[in-house]
Amino acid sequence: MTILISYILFFSxxxxxxxxxxxxxKKKDGGEIEQIHFAFEILAILVIxxxxxxxxxxxxxxxxxxxxxxxSVICGVCGMGYFALNFAAQKYVDAGISQVIVHIxxxxxxxxxxxxxxxxxxxxxxLGTGLLLVSMFIISKKxxxxxxxxxxxxxxxxxxxxxxxxxxxxxxxxxxxxxxxAGTMLSWGSQFAFLGVLALILKSKHTYTNKEVITTGALQxxxxxxxxxxxxxxxxxxxxxxxxxxxxxxxFIGAAIFLHEREDLSRKIFGSAIAVIGLLLxx
Numbered sequence: 549m550t551i552l553i554s555y556i557l558f559f560s561x562x563x564x565x566x567x568x569x570x571x572x573x574k575k576k577d578g579g580e581i582e583q584i585h586f587a588f589e590i591l592a593i594l595v596i597x598x599x600x601x602x603x604x605x606x607x608x609x610x611x612x613x614x615x616x617x618x619x620s621v622i623c624g625v626c627g628m629g630y631f632a633l634n635f636a637a638q639k640y641v642d643a644g645i646s647q648v649i650v651h652i653x654x655x656x657x658x659x660x661x662x663x664x665x666x667x668x669x670x671x672x673x674x675l676g677t678g679l680l681l682v683s684m685f686i687i688s689k690k691x692x693x694x695x696x697x698x699x700x701x702x703x704x705x706x707x708x709x710x711x712x713x714x715x716x717x718x719x720x721x722x723x724x725x726x727x728x729x730a731g732t733m734l735s736w737g738s739q740f741a742f743l744g745v746l747a748l749i750l751k752s753k754h755t756y757t758n759k760e761v762i763t764t765g766a767l768q769x770x771x772x773x774x775x776x777x778x779x780x781x782x783x784x785x786x787x788x789x790x791x792x793x794x795x796x797x798x799x800f801i802g803a804a805i806f807l808h809e810r811e812d813l814s815r816k817i818f819g820s821a822i823a824v825i826g827l828l829l830x831x
Contacts, residue, residue, distance in 0.1 A: 554778040561774045563798040565767040567806055570643040572760050573635070574807075583635035584743070585752040586761070591631065591740040593765030594772060598736050601729040604777060611725035619725075620738040622718035627739025628746055629711035637704035642809045644800035644816060648684045648823070649705040651796065655681065656713025676829030679822050687819035689812065715739075720779070728780050736772075796823055 573583065601607075609616070638646060654677055688702060715735075723731030756764075779788050797820050803809040804816075 554774070554781045558771070558774040558778050558792065559795050559798055561767070561771040562792075562795050563802050565764075565771040566643050566647060566795075566799050567802045568767055569764055570638060570646075570803070571807060572756065572764055573639045576639070576755060580636035580639075581750055581752045582754045583638070583752075584632050584750060585747045586754040586756055586764075587631040587635040588740070588743045588747045588752075589754075589761050590765045590768050591627075591736070591743055593762065594769050595733075595736050595740045597766075597769040597773070598733045600773065601732050601776070604780065605728035607727070607729045607733075609726050609730050615725060616722065616734065619718045619722045620734045623715055623722065623735040624738030624742035626711040626715035626718065627735070628742040630708045630715055631739070631743055632746060633704045633708035633711065637701040637708070640701040641705055642811075643803040643807060644796060644809065644820075645687055646705055647796045647799050648687045648819065649702060650709040650712065651680060651684065652706055652709035653713035653716065656710060657716050660713070660717045672829050676826035679826030679829070683819040683822040683826070686822065687816050689815055723779075728776065732776055794823075796820065 573586075576582075634646075634650065641649070688698065719731065719735040721731075722734050725731065726734070775788075775792070778792075782788050800816055800820050804813060
């Protein structure tokens, strides 16, 4: 029952978060650089809210110091890459499509967690992951320049998904070494610091209101917390990374209803159906 509740909370919160962020970014006229400072302020809320983690697991630091530093730096670099690239491309990619593209992180986490964390999937579950990748290319037809070429926003999303995959591995390694709370706080704090340095170098600014920043940050916090709680409950990164892909179905439906993103809807439905089959194989 606890696992079921954690799944429901995750799917609900991440869907609302994705739809609202797409809505806010889409209506702004600012460029890609502007989104970096916006992402930085979102991460600030995430870091402040990370103190809530102590209600789920006690805060303590243990393990090899150099390992903590190395994994924290990896989290910082990859988190910076994910948020900068993803926010920059979000304005130009439909909410549902962006979620499918970013899920390139699923095979990334499977490969690395199998090697480094001994958390692999069986052959049937790997087949399911393969079907999800197929659905990614079907749904992304809109961003194809030619048969084997895609536009820059597609590739920005791909790169952000790759960064997320490595980020999740490093964050999981921190959590295993020094506990759920300390590992998560080190990861989020490092991401905030690295993204802040990037925003300072680029001298990025944004035109979002305080209400938009706080609301987006709060939704990002609760959706991120729901993922951490679900990972803590289930305990297997590869399985969690795969099963959470089911959120794309909810986001597609929500985007069609609330954001009116219905272009090429039949192709999206077909791609989502393949994704669902893949998810059923990953039970």
